[in-house]
Amino acid sequence: MSAFTLPSASLLSQSVLSGIFVGALYGLMGLGLSLNWGLLRLINLAHFAFAFLAAYLCYELASRGLDPLLALAAIVPLFFAIGAGLQGLVARFAITPFNSLLLTFGLTGIVEALIQSIWTADFRKLESSYAQQKFKVGTLFVPVPELITLVLAVAISAAVWAVLRYTDLGRALRGAAEDAPIAAAFGVNQKANALLLAGTCAALASIAGVCLALSFTLAPSQIYAWIGVVFAAVMLGGLGRALGPLVAGTLIGVSEAVTMAVTAPSWAPMVSFTLLIAVLVLRPGKSA
Amino acid sequence: MLKASPTSRRSALAAALFGLVVLGGVDSPVSAQTAGAPIRIGSTLALTGPLSATAQIHRIVGEIYVEQLNKRGGLLGRQVEWIVKDDQSKADLARTLYEQLVTADKVDLLIGPYATGAILSAMGVAQRYNKVLVHHTLGIPSLAKYDMQFPAWSLGADPATTVPNTIFDALAAGPKPPKTVAVVTNKFPSIQFMTAGAREVMKKRGLTEVLFLEWDFGNRDFGPIANRIKDAKPDFVWVGAIGLDGNLLLDAMKKLDYVPPQHFYLYPAPGPLVSLPEAKNALSVTIFEDQLPFTSAPGAAEFVKIYRERATKAGLADPSVETQAAASYTAWQILEAGVVATKSLDDKAIATWLKANKVDTLQGKLRFDGLGNFGDDLMRVKQVQNGHWVVVWPKEVTSGGAKLLAP
Numbered sequence: 001m002s003a004f005t006l007p008s009a010s011l012l013s014q015s016v017l018s019g020i021f022v023g024a025l026y027g028l029m030g031l032g033l034s035l036n037w038g039l040l041r042l043i044n045l046a047h048f049a050f051a052f053l054a055a056y057l058c059y060e061l062a063s064r065g066l067d068p069l070l071a072l073a074a075i076v077p078l079f080f081a082i083g084a085g086l087q088g089l090v091a092r093f094a095i096t097p098f099n100s101l102l103l104t105f106g107l108t109g110i111v112e113a114l115i116q117s118i119w120t121a122d123f124r125k126l127e128s129s130y131a132q133q134k135f136k137v138g139t140l141f142v143p144v145p146e147l148i149t150l151v152l153a154v155a156i157s158a159a160v161w162a163v164l165r166y167t168d169l170g171r172a173l174r175g176a177a178e179d180a181p182i183a184a185a186f187g188v189n190q191k192a193n194a195l196l197l198a199g200t201c202a203a204l205a206s207i208a209g210v211c212l213a214l215s216f217t218l219a220p221s222q223i224y225a226w227i228g229v230v231f232a233a234v235m236l237g238g239l240g241r242a243l244g245p246l247v248a249g250t251l252i253g254v255s256e257a258v259t260m261a262v263t264a265p266s267w268a269p270m271v272s273f274t275l276l277i278a279v280l281v282l283r284p285g286k287s288a
Numbered sequence: 289m290l291k292a293s294p295t296s297r298r299s300a301l302a303a304a305l306f307g308l309v310v311l312g313g314v315d316s317p318v319s320a321q322t323a324g325a326p327i328r329i330g331s332t333l334a335l336t337g338p339l340s341a342t343a344q345i346h347r348i349v350g351e352i353y354v355e356q357l358n359k360r361g362g363l364l365g366r367q368v369e370w371i372v373k374d375d376q377s378k379a380d381l382a383r384t385l386y387e388q389l390v391t392a393d394k395v396d397l398l399i400g401p402y403a404t405g406a407i408l409s410a411m412g413v414a415q416r417y418n419k420v421l422v423h424h425t426l427g428i429p430s431l432a433k434y435d436m437q438f439p440a441w442s443l444g445a446d447p448a449t450t451v452p453n454t455i456f457d458a459l460a461a462g463p464k465p466p467k468t469v470a471v472v473t474n475k476f477p478s479i480q481f482m483t484a485g486a487r488e489v490m491k492k493r494g495l496t497e498v499l500f501l502e503w504d505f506g507n508r509d510f511g512p513i514a515n516r517i518k519d520a521k522p523d524f525v526w527v528g529a530i531g532l533d534g535n536l537l538l539d540a541m542k543k544l545d546y547v548p549p550q551h552f553y554l555y556p557a558p559g560p561l562v563s564l565p566e567a568k569n570a571l572s573v574t575i576f577e578d579q580l581p582f583t584s585a586p587g588a589a590e591f592v593k594i595y596r597e598r599a600t601k602a603g604l605a606d607p608s609v610e611t612q613a614a615a616s617y618t619a620w621q622i623l624e625a626g627v628v629a630t631k632s633l634d635d636k637a638i639a640t641w642l643k644a645n646k647v648d649t650l651q652g653k654l655r656f657d658g659l660g661n662f663g664d665d666l667m668r669v670k671q672v673q674n675g676h677w678v679v680v681w682p683k684e685v686t687s688g689g690a691k692l693l694a695p
Contacts (some may be wrong), residue, residue, distance in 0.1 A: 014544065017514055085342075122605045123535070141543055216508070217535055217539075219338075226508075256479075260503075260512035268375060
């Protein structure tokens with residue numbers, strides 16, 4: 001068998017679609033991380049743990065008969081509070097960006113242990129009415145759970161972009177990230193804004209978690225499987241940019257999927273990091 | 289960690305004191321004192337980390353076995369205490385912890401962890417201190433170089449040839465012997481090694497390989513892989529699966545409206561796969577299943593019952609005894625047999641005895657005189673039928689005359 005195979009048109013188009021779907025999830029998961037990092041200078045590794053915790057909560061609520069999308073009504077406010085609480089802690093102890101990495105890595109371990117103690121280390125799969133639904137467009141199969149993720153990712157990214165670009169709050173957040181003392185001199189309440197933003201980022205993580213639960217099987221240890229590729233999407237997309245992670249995530253997802261369609265799937269993970277390195281090398285100083 | 293109950297400790301202490309007073313003339317007060325102390329058996333398990341789901345099975349089995357053993361009077365008239373440490377799914381940490389078990393905890397005996405990487409780490413330590421190591425599920429026998437290690441998983445010395453042959457024998461005897469095969473596999477070492485063997489076996493049998501794909505451990509997106517299998521139109525799909533690979537691939541196939549004609553999964557997470565409707569007729573391999581004739585082995589029915597209760601209570605997705613739990617139980621049986629037969633805790637004596645004798649276990653009689661101390665390949669072929677795993681090959685171990693089904 002040769003290492004490179006010329007794919008059929010249907011294989012290629014289905015792979016591109018599959019890449020768009022998984023890329024949307026990378027983008028959605030990366031959105032909160034990017035905002036946290038770019039606007040609050042907090043490298044929040046616990047973002048992934050929050051997403052998984054939300055996924056498990058969604059699984060739990062769904063197993064009790066609640067629709068997974070309705071579960072968002074309970075999950076999102078909860079995670080908003082958790083994110084704001086974490087930001088309060090970070091501000092209280094004036095934790096530096098580097099130390100935030102250590103703090104949130106530790107927090108990730110704690111959340112993983114918590115998940116394992118409640119739901120065990122066994123794999124869990126959310127069963128919902130969405131899971132069985134798909135439709136066909138021409139020769140393409142479109143699964144509904146992945147489509148929901150794509151729609152949510154696009155809508156939320158666009159909404160966050162609009163808020164950051166067109167509202168006073170967005171300007172204040174961007175201003176504080178650029179030059180905090182000047183922003184404060186203009187009356188920006190950075191503390192309140194930071195709490196609001198951190199809460200929003202955690203809430204975004206929880207939405208990503210629900211989407212994750214809709215399409216993927218859950219295990220506590222899989223928290224770490226997403227870190228590399230989502231970080232790549234965040235850095236490629238540009239820190240603090242609302243649309244960046246979605247665009248970069250989609251690019252990575254499609255590149256990976258096409259790689260899998262034409263050659264060995266084991267080469268796919270190299271794609272995201274090759275892209276990341278290429279961007280960092282070719283666009284010095286512009287990625288962040 | 290399991291420890292002897294206070295009552296049994298008091299009884300053991302009383303027995304030791306009685307021995308001192310009455311027998312007076314024992315060689316050394318130290319030996320008299322330790323005669324009643326529990327025998328300490330040390331091990332690590334991946335209680336946290338990516339391998340922890342399976343480690344829970346081994347933890348439950350170990351607890352059951354030690355309880356049963358102590359009820360029977362322990363080993364050499366002494367209670368048994370199992371010291372189990374968490375290696376966090378890290379082979380390097382397993383090495384450190386086994387070193388601690390020998391040098392700091394000063395355990396009397398060692399018993400192995402379950403995953404290949406951790407087993408090899410433990411084996412290095414056991415070799416350094418000349419300790420016997422009975423281990424649970426080493427997937428690559430050629431890596432077992434140490435003379436005093438004993439495998440509890442009856443894979444045979446050359447599983448990369450014998451296991452695929454068993455599978456293709458079963459398919460050849462089935463209703464639709466395949467002519468074309470798609471081989472897709474995880475690159476996890478013990479999986480990749482078996483898949484490489486399967487490809488060789490296929491060649492020798494004149495089967496046509498229409499697709500070969502590999503992915504890394506932890507792959508998230510199985511859509512393109514499912515797509516390529518669908519495009520290749522094979523009669524049979526060999527999936528070098530570990531953990532959830534099978535579920536994820538079947539999920540991805542379902543999204544494409546594709547049902548593989550005949551399909552095999554090497555080491556799937558058994559519970560999640562069997563509960564998936566798309567896994568209908570999926571094949572896999574096993575050394576033990578929760579069904580006759582396996583449960584007719586001495587002690588098997590009781591173990592299966594207790595395990596089911598404990599696993600259910602612990603929230604495990606699949607509370608039935610299969611390969612992992614059976615290999616784990618077997619490891620304890622092998623160690624017990626060695627100690628009882630030699631009436632000692634002397635590692636060299638135990639190893640010599642094990643190499644020269646067969647041991648009655650849950651899997652049947654095991655021998656340890658082959659390459660790497662491996663004996664016979666007792667891997668059987670099982671299939672998902674009506675939502676349950678059913679052993680379908682070879683004929684002499686099928687339950688109720690079950691046969692391999694093909695759509």
